[in-house]
Amino acid sequence: MKGPHERALDATVREGKAASLATDFLYIHHPSFEAEHYLLSEGLLLYYHHWSGYTTHVTRDEFFAMFERLGLLQSFVRPIQPIACSDHESILPSTTPINPHQYDPELHGEKPSLAFARPIPRHMEIFIALRPFSAEEWREVVSPS
Numbered sequence: 848m849k850g851p852h853e854r855a856l857d858a859t860v861r862e863g864k865a866a867s868l869a870t871d872f873l874y875i876h877h878p879s880f881e882a883e884h885y886l887l888s889e890g891l892l893l894y895y896h897h898w899s900g901y902t903t904h905v906t907r908d909e910f911f912a913m914f915e916r917l918g919l920l921q922s923f924v925r926p927i928q929p930i931a932c933s934d935h936e937s938i939l940p941s942t943t944p945i946n947p948h949q950y951d952p953e954l955h956g957e958k959p960s961l962a963f964a965r966p967i968p969r970h971m972e973i974f975i976a977l978r979p980f981s982a983e984e985w986r987e988v989v990s991p992s
Contacts, residue, residue, distance in 0.1 A: 869977055871977055871978055871988075872976050872977055872978075872980075873973075873974070873975040874973070874974055875910075875971075875972075875973040875975075876970060876971075876972055876973075877905070877910075877970065877971050878893070878901065878969070878970055878971075879893075879926060879967070879971050880896065880904040880905065880906050881907060881926070881967070881968060883896050883904060886938070886941070889933070889959060889961055890940060890941050890942075890958070890959055891938050891939065891940060891941055892939055892943065893930075893937055893938060893967075893969065894937055894938075894939055894943075894948055894949060894950075897939075897943060897945055897947055898945070899945055899946055900946075907924050910924070910973060911924075919976070921976035921979075921985065922974060922975045923973070923974045923985070923989040924971055924974075925971065925972040925989070926968030926970075926971055927969070927971065927972055928968065928969035928970050929967065929968055929969070930963070930966060930967045930968075930969055931966050932961060932962045933959055933960055933961040933962075933963070934960060935950075936949040936950045937949060937950070937969055939955050939958060940956055940957065940958040940959075942955075943955045943956075974989045976988075
């Protein structure tokens with residue numbers, strides 16, 4: 848099993864290939880792993896944190912470090928689909944078996960009911976410029992649709 852740095856390196860290689868194919872910018876819609884450790888400390892997880900298919904739990908800071916190594920210095924990350932509390936169907940108990948989906952008390956058992964100090968993003972939208980953009984052009988690229 849690969850460690851976090853090896854997984855991050857794998858992601859760097861994939862992003863490098865994407866950057867060689869695109870011309871203006873890259874757009875990545877990615878699950879958020881920003882609150883993974885916090886949720887585990889509360890006995891919780893987002894359902895995809897425990898999927899066998901998601902072996903690379905890349906955080907925003909790791910994405911920024913990858914882009915910097917690739918010389919991609921203009922980027923923007925937007926957290927989306929905020930979750931305010933553990934009652935959300937995407938939040939499961941950390942004892943849930945591997946490859947779960949939305950919360951089902953009959954399958955997953957009880958979970959703590961907890962209001963989060965700040966909303967937890969379910970996903971991230973990531974924009975990476977591949978050419979120089981003026982501030983106005985970049986705002987247009989990253990503005991929500």
